[in-house]
Amino acid sequence: MFLAEIFNSWQGEGGSVEGSAFGRRQIFVRFAGCDIRCEWCDSSAFLIASQVPKYRYEVEPFSGKFAYKENPAKLDDVVDIILKLDTGDIHSISYTGGEPTLQTNDLQALMERMREIGFKNFLETNGSQPEKIAQIAHLTDYASVDIKDETAKATKDWRDLVLREVESIKIFREAGAKTYAKLVVTKETKVENVRWYAELLNGLAPLAIQPREPIDISQERLMELYNTAAKVMGRENVGLSFQVHKYLNVL
Numbered sequence: 001m002f003l004a005e006i007f008n009s010w011q012g013e014g015g016s017v018e019g020s021a022f023g024r025r026q027i028f029v030r031f032a033g034c035d036i037r038c039e040w041c042d043s044s045a046f047l048i049a050s051q052v053p054k055y056r057y058e059v060e061p062f063s064g065k066f067a068y069k070e071n072p073a074k075l076d077d078v079v080d081i082i083l084k085l086d087t088g089d090i091h092s093i094s095y096t097g098g099e100p101t102l103q104t105n106d107l108q109a110l111m112e113r114m115r116e117i118g119f120k121n122f123l124e125t126n127g128s129q130p131e132k133i134a135q136i137a138h139l140t141d142y143a144s145v146d147i148k149d150e151t152a153k154a155t156k157d158w159r160d161l162v163l164r165e166v167e168s169i170k171i172f173r174e175a176g177a178k179t180y181a182k183l184v185v186t187k188e189t190k191v192e193n194v195r196w197y198a199e200l201l202n203g204l205a206p207l208a209i210q211p212r213e214p215i216d217i218s219q220e221r222l223m224e225l226y227n228t229a230a231k232v233m234g235r236e237n238v239g240l241s242f243q244v245h246k247y248l249n250v251l
Protein backbone atom coordinates (compact mmCIF):
# COMPACT_ATOMS: atom_id res chain seq x y z
CA MET A 1 0.00 0.00 0.00
CA PHE A 2 1.06 3.58 -0.74
CA LEU A 3 1.28 5.55 2.49
CA ALA A 4 2.24 9.09 3.40
CA GLU A 5 2.90 8.85 7.15
CA ILE A 6 2.16 7.02 10.41
CA PHE A 7 2.08 8.95 13.69
CA ASN A 8 0.56 9.02 17.19
CA SER A 9 -1.54 12.05 18.14
CA TRP A 10 -4.87 13.29 19.44
CA GLN A 11 -7.92 13.14 17.16
CA GLY A 12 -8.35 16.87 16.54
CA GLU A 13 -11.65 16.87 14.61
CA GLY A 14 -15.30 15.88 15.01
CA GLY A 15 -16.12 17.93 18.08
CA SER A 16 -18.66 16.35 20.41
CA VAL A 17 -21.20 14.91 17.98
CA GLU A 18 -22.12 11.27 18.57
CA GLY A 19 -19.53 8.96 17.03
CA SER A 20 -16.75 11.53 17.20
CA ALA A 21 -13.39 10.48 18.67
CA PHE A 22 -12.41 14.08 19.34
CA GLY A 23 -9.67 14.40 21.94
CA ARG A 24 -8.92 10.69 22.00
CA ARG A 25 -5.45 9.32 21.39
CA GLN A 26 -5.12 7.70 17.99
CA ILE A 27 -2.42 6.26 15.79
CA PHE A 28 -2.92 7.75 12.33
CA VAL A 29 -2.18 5.86 9.13
CA ARG A 30 -2.27 8.38 6.28
CA PHE A 31 -2.71 6.82 2.85
CA ALA A 32 -1.34 8.51 -0.27
CA GLY A 33 -3.51 9.25 -3.32
CA CYS A 34 -6.93 10.83 -3.63
CA ASP A 35 -9.66 10.79 -6.29
CA ILE A 36 -10.86 14.36 -5.69
CA ARG A 37 -9.23 17.74 -5.12
CA CYS A 38 -10.69 19.84 -2.30
CA GLU A 39 -9.36 23.32 -2.84
CA TRP A 40 -8.43 23.73 0.83
CA CYS A 41 -6.91 20.28 1.36
CA ASP A 42 -4.19 20.43 4.03
CA SER A 43 -2.72 17.12 2.82
CA SER A 44 -2.31 18.14 -0.80
CA ALA A 45 1.33 16.94 -0.81
CA PHE A 46 0.05 13.36 -0.70
CA LEU A 47 -2.72 13.33 -3.29
CA ILE A 48 -0.79 11.61 -6.10
CA ALA A 49 0.50 8.25 -4.79
CA SER A 50 3.16 7.93 -7.49
CA GLN A 51 4.68 11.19 -6.22
CA VAL A 52 5.11 9.75 -2.69
CA PRO A 53 8.10 7.40 -3.08
CA LYS A 54 8.60 6.99 0.65
CA TYR A 55 6.39 7.12 3.73
CA ARG A 56 7.52 8.52 7.05
CA TYR A 57 6.78 7.17 10.50
CA GLU A 58 7.43 8.56 13.93
CA VAL A 59 10.30 6.77 15.67
CA GLU A 60 8.71 7.75 18.98
CA PRO A 61 5.32 9.36 19.73
CA PHE A 62 5.39 13.18 19.71
CA SER A 63 9.13 13.06 19.11
CA GLY A 64 8.80 14.90 15.81
CA LYS A 65 11.53 12.48 14.68
CA PHE A 66 10.75 10.36 11.66
CA ALA A 67 12.22 7.43 9.79
CA TYR A 68 11.40 6.61 6.17
CA LYS A 69 10.56 3.48 4.23
CA GLU A 70 9.97 2.89 0.54
CA ASN A 71 6.47 2.73 -0.86
CA PRO A 72 4.62 0.45 -1.45
CA ALA A 73 4.52 -0.28 2.28
CA LYS A 74 4.43 -3.89 3.44
CA LEU A 75 1.54 -4.87 5.70
CA ASP A 76 3.78 -6.49 8.35
CA ASP A 77 6.00 -3.39 8.50
CA VAL A 78 2.97 -1.14 8.97
CA VAL A 79 1.58 -3.33 11.77
CA ASP A 80 5.01 -3.34 13.48
CA ILE A 81 5.28 0.45 13.25
CA ILE A 82 1.78 0.90 14.70
CA LEU A 83 2.51 -1.45 17.60
CA LYS A 84 5.77 0.38 18.33
CA LEU A 85 3.82 3.66 18.48
CA ASP A 86 1.23 2.23 20.86
CA THR A 87 1.31 4.30 24.08
CA GLY A 88 -1.22 2.03 25.83
CA ASP A 89 -3.94 4.70 25.73
CA ILE A 90 -4.91 4.45 22.08
CA HIS A 91 -8.67 4.74 21.50
CA SER A 92 -8.55 3.67 17.86
CA ILE A 93 -6.48 3.52 14.71
CA SER A 94 -7.36 6.38 12.33
CA TYR A 95 -7.14 5.52 8.63
CA THR A 96 -6.97 8.75 6.65
CA GLY A 97 -5.07 10.26 3.75
CA GLY A 98 -5.37 11.22 0.91
CA GLU A 99 -8.33 8.93 0.49
CA PRO A 100 -7.79 5.59 2.31
CA THR A 101 -10.67 3.74 0.67
CA LEU A 102 -9.10 3.90 -2.81
CA GLN A 103 -6.63 1.16 -1.76
CA THR A 104 -9.55 -0.95 -0.63
CA ASN A 105 -7.93 -4.38 -0.45
CA ASP A 106 -4.85 -3.11 1.41
CA LEU A 107 -7.02 -1.05 3.75
CA GLN A 108 -9.21 -4.08 4.40
CA ALA A 109 -6.18 -6.27 5.21
CA LEU A 110 -4.82 -3.66 7.66
CA MET A 111 -8.19 -3.07 9.32
CA GLU A 112 -8.60 -6.85 9.74
CA ARG A 113 -5.15 -7.17 11.34
CA MET A 114 -5.69 -4.26 13.70
CA ARG A 115 -9.10 -5.55 14.75
CA GLU A 116 -7.63 -9.04 15.37
CA ILE A 117 -4.99 -7.44 17.61
CA GLY A 118 -7.77 -5.69 19.54
CA PHE A 119 -7.82 -2.11 18.22
CA LYS A 120 -10.92 -0.22 17.15
CA ASN A 121 -10.93 1.12 13.59
CA PHE A 122 -11.70 4.79 12.86
CA LEU A 123 -12.05 5.71 9.18
CA GLU A 124 -11.79 9.28 7.82
CA THR A 125 -13.17 9.24 4.30
CA ASN A 126 -14.55 11.43 1.53
CA GLY A 127 -17.21 8.72 0.97
CA SER A 128 -16.93 9.26 -2.78
CA GLN A 129 -17.17 5.58 -3.72
CA PRO A 130 -19.93 3.76 -1.81
CA GLU A 131 -19.04 0.46 -3.45
CA LYS A 132 -15.59 0.63 -1.83
CA ILE A 133 -17.15 1.61 1.50
CA ALA A 134 -19.31 -1.52 1.30
CA GLN A 135 -16.15 -3.66 1.25
CA ILE A 136 -14.80 -2.34 4.57
CA ALA A 137 -17.89 -1.04 6.44
CA HIS A 138 -18.10 -4.23 8.53
CA LEU A 139 -14.55 -3.57 9.81
CA THR A 140 -15.28 0.06 10.73
CA ASP A 141 -16.11 0.97 14.31
CA TYR A 142 -16.15 4.75 13.72
CA ALA A 143 -16.73 6.50 10.38
CA SER A 144 -16.22 10.22 9.75
CA VAL A 145 -17.63 10.98 6.29
CA ASP A 146 -16.99 14.40 4.79
CA ILE A 147 -19.75 16.20 2.94
CA LYS A 148 -17.80 18.26 0.42
CA ASP A 149 -19.51 21.64 0.18
CA GLU A 150 -19.78 23.40 -3.19
CA THR A 151 -16.99 25.73 -2.03
CA ALA A 152 -14.56 22.79 -1.72
CA LYS A 153 -14.59 22.67 -5.53
CA ALA A 154 -13.59 19.04 -5.03
CA THR A 155 -15.02 17.78 -8.30
CA LYS A 156 -17.10 19.11 -11.17
CA ASP A 157 -20.43 17.45 -10.29
CA TRP A 158 -20.39 18.37 -6.60
CA ARG A 159 -24.06 17.57 -6.01
CA ASP A 160 -23.54 14.02 -7.28
CA LEU A 161 -20.56 13.68 -4.92
CA VAL A 162 -22.74 14.77 -1.96
CA LEU A 163 -25.32 12.11 -2.87
CA ARG A 164 -22.57 9.46 -3.01
CA GLU A 165 -21.29 10.58 0.38
CA VAL A 166 -24.78 10.19 1.84
CA GLU A 167 -24.95 6.72 0.25
CA SER A 168 -21.70 5.84 2.00
CA ILE A 169 -23.08 7.07 5.33
CA LYS A 170 -26.12 4.79 4.90
CA ILE A 171 -23.81 1.81 4.25
CA PHE A 172 -21.79 2.54 7.40
CA ARG A 173 -24.95 2.88 9.50
CA GLU A 174 -26.34 -0.39 8.18
CA ALA A 175 -23.04 -2.08 9.05
CA GLY A 176 -23.30 -0.77 12.62
CA ALA A 177 -20.46 1.77 12.48
CA LYS A 178 -20.78 4.87 14.67
CA THR A 179 -21.03 7.41 11.85
CA TYR A 180 -21.06 11.20 11.61
CA ALA A 181 -20.84 13.62 8.73
CA LYS A 182 -18.32 16.48 8.69
CA LEU A 183 -18.80 19.64 6.63
CA VAL A 184 -15.94 22.08 6.07
CA VAL A 185 -17.45 25.54 5.66
CA THR A 186 -16.01 28.80 4.30
CA LYS A 187 -17.30 32.37 4.10
CA GLU A 188 -18.77 31.45 0.69
CA THR A 189 -20.80 28.48 1.96
CA LYS A 190 -24.46 29.06 1.08
CA VAL A 191 -27.29 28.68 3.63
CA GLU A 192 -29.46 26.88 1.07
CA ASN A 193 -26.75 24.29 0.49
CA VAL A 194 -26.42 23.63 4.23
CA ARG A 195 -30.20 23.21 4.39
CA TRP A 196 -29.97 20.61 1.58
CA TYR A 197 -27.21 18.65 3.37
CA ALA A 198 -29.20 18.79 6.63
CA GLU A 199 -32.30 17.42 4.92
CA LEU A 200 -30.25 14.56 3.43
CA LEU A 201 -28.62 13.78 6.81
CA ASN A 202 -31.74 14.21 8.96
CA GLY A 203 -32.40 11.02 10.91
CA LEU A 204 -29.29 9.41 9.34
CA ALA A 205 -26.17 10.86 10.98
CA PRO A 206 -25.16 13.86 13.09
CA LEU A 207 -23.25 16.73 11.45
CA ALA A 208 -19.99 18.30 12.62
CA ILE A 209 -19.54 21.73 11.06
CA GLN A 210 -15.85 22.58 10.68
CA PRO A 211 -14.52 25.97 9.58
CA ARG A 212 -11.91 25.74 6.84
CA GLU A 213 -8.45 26.54 8.17
CA PRO A 214 -7.15 29.21 8.09
CA ILE A 215 -10.51 30.34 9.40
CA ASP A 216 -12.12 32.91 7.09
CA ILE A 217 -15.76 32.55 8.13
CA SER A 218 -17.27 35.13 10.50
CA GLN A 219 -18.88 34.08 13.79
CA GLU A 220 -22.22 35.40 12.56
CA ARG A 221 -22.05 33.33 9.39
CA LEU A 222 -20.92 30.22 11.29
CA MET A 223 -23.84 30.62 13.69
CA GLU A 224 -26.24 31.09 10.77
CA LEU A 225 -25.06 27.89 9.05
CA TYR A 226 -25.17 25.98 12.33
CA ASN A 227 -28.64 27.28 13.10
CA THR A 228 -29.87 26.29 9.63
CA ALA A 229 -28.66 22.72 10.11
CA ALA A 230 -29.91 22.42 13.71
CA LYS A 231 -33.41 23.66 12.77
CA VAL A 232 -33.64 20.77 10.27
CA MET A 233 -31.74 18.01 12.11
CA GLY A 234 -32.50 18.86 15.74
CA ARG A 235 -30.25 20.54 18.29
CA GLU A 236 -28.75 17.19 19.44
CA ASN A 237 -27.50 16.34 15.96
CA VAL A 238 -25.27 19.28 15.04
CA GLY A 239 -21.98 20.34 16.60
CA LEU A 240 -18.98 22.55 15.96
CA SER A 241 -15.66 20.99 15.05
CA PHE A 242 -12.40 22.76 14.39
CA GLN A 243 -8.91 21.37 13.78
CA VAL A 244 -7.64 21.52 17.37
CA HIS A 245 -4.37 19.77 16.49
CA LYS A 246 -3.35 22.83 14.50
CA TYR A 247 -3.71 24.94 17.65
CA LEU A 248 -1.87 22.35 19.74
CA ASN A 249 0.85 22.31 17.13
CA VAL A 250 0.78 18.54 16.85
CA LEU A 251 0.34 16.37 13.76
Ligand SMILES: C[S@@+](CC[C@H](N)C(=O)[O-])C[C@H]1O[C@@H](n2cnc3c(N)ncnc32)[C@H](O)[C@@H]1O
Binding pocket: 034, 040, 041, 042, 043, 096, 097, 098, 099, 100, 124, 125, 126, 144, 145, 146, 182, 184, 210, 211, 212, 213, 214, 243
Ligand atom coordinates in the same frame (compact mmCIF):
# COMPACT_ATOMS: atom_id res chain seq x y z
C1 LIG B 1 -7.01 15.39 4.55
S1 LIG B 1 -8.58 14.61 4.63
C2 LIG B 1 -8.18 12.89 4.43
C3 LIG B 1 -9.37 11.95 4.58
C4 LIG B 1 -10.44 12.03 3.48
N1 LIG B 1 -9.84 12.17 2.16
C5 LIG B 1 -11.40 13.17 3.77
O1 LIG B 1 -11.41 14.16 3.01
O2 LIG B 1 -12.16 13.07 4.76
C6 LIG B 1 -8.98 14.64 6.40
C7 LIG B 1 -9.89 15.74 6.85
O3 LIG B 1 -9.17 16.95 6.95
C8 LIG B 1 -10.13 18.01 6.90
N2 LIG B 1 -9.45 19.14 6.26
C9 LIG B 1 -8.49 19.06 5.30
N3 LIG B 1 -8.03 20.29 5.00
C10 LIG B 1 -8.72 21.15 5.80
C11 LIG B 1 -8.70 22.57 5.97
N4 LIG B 1 -7.89 23.36 5.24
N5 LIG B 1 -9.55 23.11 6.88
C12 LIG B 1 -10.38 22.34 7.62
N6 LIG B 1 -10.45 20.99 7.51
C13 LIG B 1 -9.62 20.42 6.61
C14 LIG B 1 -11.33 17.50 6.11
O4 LIG B 1 -12.51 17.70 6.88
C15 LIG B 1 -11.06 16.02 5.93
O5 LIG B 1 -12.17 15.25 6.34
Ligand SMILES: Nc1nc2[nH]cc(C(=O)O)c2c(=O)[nH]1
Binding pocket: 009, 010, 011, 012, 013, 043, 096, 097, 124, 245, 250, 251
Ligand atom coordinates in the same frame (compact mmCIF):
# COMPACT_ATOMS: atom_id res chain seq x y z
N1 LIG C 1 -4.44 15.30 15.12
C1 LIG C 1 -5.05 15.11 13.96
N2 LIG C 1 -6.39 14.89 13.93
C2 LIG C 1 -6.96 14.66 12.72
N3 LIG C 1 -8.29 14.40 12.43
C3 LIG C 1 -8.42 14.18 11.11
C4 LIG C 1 -7.16 14.28 10.51
C5 LIG C 1 -6.89 13.90 9.12
O1 LIG C 1 -5.96 14.41 8.48
O2 LIG C 1 -7.60 12.97 8.68
C6 LIG C 1 -6.23 14.62 11.52
C7 LIG C 1 -4.84 14.93 11.57
O3 LIG C 1 -4.15 15.04 10.54
N4 LIG C 1 -4.30 15.14 12.81
Ligand code: SF4
Binding pocket: 034, 035, 036, 037, 038, 041, 042, 043, 044, 047, 097, 098, 099, 126, 154
Ligand atom coordinates in the same frame (compact mmCIF):
# COMPACT_ATOMS: atom_id res chain seq x y z
S1 SF4 D 1 -10.91 14.22 -0.16
FE1 SF4 D 1 -9.63 14.47 1.66
S2 SF4 D 1 -7.52 14.03 0.93
FE2 SF4 D 1 -8.79 14.28 -0.89
S3 SF4 D 1 -8.50 16.44 -1.46
FE3 SF4 D 1 -10.33 16.38 -0.14
S4 SF4 D 1 -9.59 16.71 1.94
FE4 SF4 D 1 -7.80 16.23 0.67
Ligand SMILES: [Mg+2]
Binding pocket: 042, 043
Ligand atom coordinates in the same frame (compact mmCIF):
# COMPACT_ATOMS: atom_id res chain seq x y z
MG1 LIG E 1 -5.10 16.28 8.95
